Amino acid sequence: MKTVLDTPVRGWRDRIFSAAAFFFVSVFVIFVLMLIITDIFYVDKKAVATVLTSKFIRHALWMSVWTSCVTTLIALLFAVPMGYSLSRFRFPGHILVDAIVDLPIVFPPLVAGLTLLVFFSQTGLGRWIQDDLGLVFVFQPKGIVLCQFVTSASFAIRSAKTAFDDVDRRYENVALTLGCTQFGSFRRVCLPLAKNGIIAGGILTWSRAFGLFGPLMILVGSFRGRTEVLSTTIYLEQSIGNLEVALAIALLLIFVALIAVTCIRLVGGSTLAKL
Template sequence: MTLSPEEWQAVALSLKVAFWATLFSLPFAVFVAYALARWTFPGRQLLNGLVHLPLILPPVVTGYLLLLTFSPRAPVGAFLGELGIVFAFRWTGAALAAAIMAFPLMVRAIRLSLESVDMRLEQASATLGASPFWVFATVTLPLTLPGILAGGILAFAKAMGEFGATITFVSNIPGETQTLPTAIYAFLQVPGGESSALRLVILSVIVSMGALVASEILSRRITRRMEGA
């Protein structure tokens, strides 16, 4: 299981991409999950469908849509390029693709956690004069923490394993956009690369299983502490 420098490079880039994808999408996931769980507004079902669309669409389609939107020749991509923000064929684009593909998992976990919160606790806090924001920050958010944590970990694991949208949007450039899945694909295309691919496959399985187990354990611990409090 000794990894070569090229393999370590792919692992490090995958961790970097997954970290930033999870970090930047988490606030949006909390907001969207809260909106879907607590608000009634025109277009609510449309928003729910758009959020879960990456789970249904082929990942290649998602990657192609990102390429059409953020390529240097596209209006949005050209505008962002003038601001120094480039996504196409950069690691930042890999993070964006991973964030979009992992976003539904994060939103769903947080939404389920929000829906399990006893709204009478929020109403009691509101009757004591707390503002809606203070109720959310002191009552809703702590009670939703297990779901937020579980969603974040699952999204991180999903981002680590994203392939289709990533390779379509940012290609497979070693040292720039080559993550674990794309590195495995690249190694399988060259003679003698099977051993490198196998090492990365084993590592991917370990990371994914570790994320699932960690999500379950941490969620249970936080829930027990909150119930004990």
């Protein structure tokens, strides 16, 4: 077994330690690969052809990709200033705010969808947003982005905060003495040094958003050619007995996710590969 780090001469205890660590990696990776391979062997060729030629499924794929990308961008737009604030500023109740930021991570996704539906249909503010402002989310593609944002933005915010925590404040202080304003030191020093952590948060957010299912069924439903995304298509196909097609779509989802995550890791550099 080849180790990543330069190590000194290793004794048998060190080798056992490395082997034990690698054992867990192997078990996990083999298990995941087995699941995918099982799907590949089980999937019907006709079903694959159906999936690749269906315009509704192409639409669902496109919806999944663009909504998860838009969600990730919006999440990062919030994550960077929020992560920086939570990392650098102390204010009354900051511990509570920190906990609230993590709350959507532990929310069952279904609950998030239900809560959003209740908010937009039962509260004055929700109805005002939909009826008077004209921002309609229920049963609309915009609702997909909202559901994805609510359930996945916390990952981006948490990652950004951790990344900013890891940037030594002395760098920012030195930047201040060299002529930067606080924003200048943030832009020129803190942000570039936290970049990898922020991108990692983006990957987590995108991954969660891309595969989201539960809250979408509640808030936006799954209307063919309108609000259907890959995850809801899988559910619809299997609920009408098209298990082969459902499985073929699942494989499509897995491959698209694998390609996207691998590309971002390669672009993001070696630090991301550690995450």
